[in-house]
Amino acid sequence: MPFPTLLNDTFLRACRRQATAYTPLWMMRQAGRYLPEYRATRAKAGSFMGLATNVDYATEVTLQPLERYPLDAAILFSDILTVPDAMGLGLHFIEGEGPRFARTTADEVSIGQLAVPDMDRLRYVFDAVTSIRHALAGRVPLIGFSGSPWTLACYMVEGGSSSDYRKVKTLMYARPDLMHRLLAINADAVATYLNAQIDAGAQAVMVFDSWGGVLADSHFVDFSLAYTQRVLRQLKRQGVDGTDVPRLVFTKGGALWLDAMDALDCEVLGLDWTASLARARALVGGQVGGRGKALQGNLDPNVLFAPPQTIAREVQRVLDDFGAPHADPNRCGPTHIFNLGHGISQHTPPEHVAAFVEAVHTLSRRMR
Numbered sequence: 001m002p003f004p005t006l007l008n009d010t011f012l013r014a015c016r017r018q019a020t021a022y023t024p025l026w027m028m029r030q031a032g033r034y035l036p037e038y039r040a041t042r043a044k045a046g047s048f049m050g051l052a053t054n055v056d057y058a059t060e061v062t063l064q065p066l067e068r069y070p071l072d073a074a075i076l077f078s079d080i081l082t083v084p085d086a087m088g089l090g091l092h093f094i095e096g097e098g099p100r101f102a103r104t105t106a107d108e109v110s111i112g113q114l115a116v117p118d119m120d121r122l123r124y125v126f127d128a129v130t131s132i133r134h135a136l137a138g139r140v141p142l143i144g145f146s147g148s149p150w151t152l153a154c155y156m157v158e159g160g161s162s163s164d165y166r167k168v169k170t171l172m173y174a175r176p177d178l179m180h181r182l183l184a185i186n187a188d189a190v191a192t193y194l195n196a197q198i199d200a201g202a203q204a205v206m207v208f209d210s211w212g213g214v215l216a217d218s219h220f221v222d223f224s225l226a227y228t229q230r231v232l233r234q235l236k237r238q239g240v241d242g243t244d245v246p247r248l249v250f251t252k253g254g255a256l257w258l259d260a261m262d263a264l265d266c267e268v269l270g271l272d273w274t275a276s277l278a279r280a281r282a283l284v285g286g287q288v289g290g291r292g293k294a295l296q297g298n299l300d301p302n303v304l305f306a307p308p309q310t311i312a313r314e315v316q317r318v319l320d321d322f323g324a325p326h327a328d329p330n331r332c333g334p335t336h337i338f339n340l341g342h343g344i345s346q347h348t349p350p351e352h353v354a355a356f357v358e359a360v361h362t363l364s365r366r367m368r
């Protein structure tokens, strides 16, 4: 069955650096615990993995934020850790503590056993992508995603979240050869995984390098960026609809390395709230008629705890920081996709999100 025709292509246009009538917006972690309807579905599913592995539940929660707010993109409901789970590491989520792997990969033997997983083990993800595409009925495009090779390695070596990255950095410094082997396998696994999401109907794909920013300056390029590039180089350029599939890369703390990221084979760079959009635009945003990257970000998620007038003021600050996007209908030029600088907090009041979305759409129209 062919997918429904896309009705709102504002997000995809901005990814391609084409002019838009307003600044498109979506939020990292937009389907999640700040929504009572998400918590209700999750309770039915029993666990996070119960939710993510069930196609109907995954479809339902992906659409929940879109039922409430006029967001300009949907993002697949899943997790970056499904890939190491499919490699045999045994993922589960401990209530209130986050992800945990039954087995870790920290030595020659365990890394030697790793391989690109059989994509059949991730069939539930691809089935969810196809199901969501139909359920969206063309309202907005669907973004697929994965973790970056380095960010996945952090979880695989640490066995879960970490505050100091001690184990993964010990491996990197003591046995760089093993770290490179692990990252190469992760890169090829992620590329295969994202290509399967594209074949299932994803209209854009995003790589989350959530922990690239914990690396030392001289190591970011070798241990994170080089492997993100290895992923990007392998990605399909066309989706099932025959249209191009924009590639987005988000590196938390990545603004320090914008000059290096300019060389990435991707269309969009995501930034956190520590970055200056004006500076990023000057470095990588390009000119009208020239090449460059679209920029995505970067409101501090904690702004959403402030009253609606403050939210509007801070939205304006971010819009002003980027400046007026180009408006030439016939040429590409600098564009901005509004987002938070990282995932939305589970404690965010849903009414504040409504004020946020309204502010982005209204205020950004005034700048054109």
Ligand SMILES: Cc1c2[nH]c(c1CCC(=O)O)Cc1[nH]c(c(CCC(=O)O)c1C)Cc1[nH]c(c(CCC(=O)O)c1C)Cc1[nH]c(c(C)c1CCC(=O)O)C2
Residues within 6 Å of the ligand: 027, 028, 029, 030, 031, 032, 033, 042, 048, 075, 076, 077, 078, 079, 080, 081, 093, 097, 098, 099, 145, 161, 208, 210, 342, 343
């Ligand atoms: C590092 C990372 C993870 N997962 C992800 C990242 C990269 C983005 C980032 O930097 O935040 C990506 C992710 N995780 C989830 C999505 C869904 C799509 C969306 O953005 O709405 C996406 C894009 C669902 C999720 N993934 C998780 C939840 C919450 C768990 C629950 O509902 O029980 C959701 C909605 C669990 C998760 N998953 C992960 C952690 C550390 C946790 C626990 C932290 C927490 O509890 O908030 C790993």
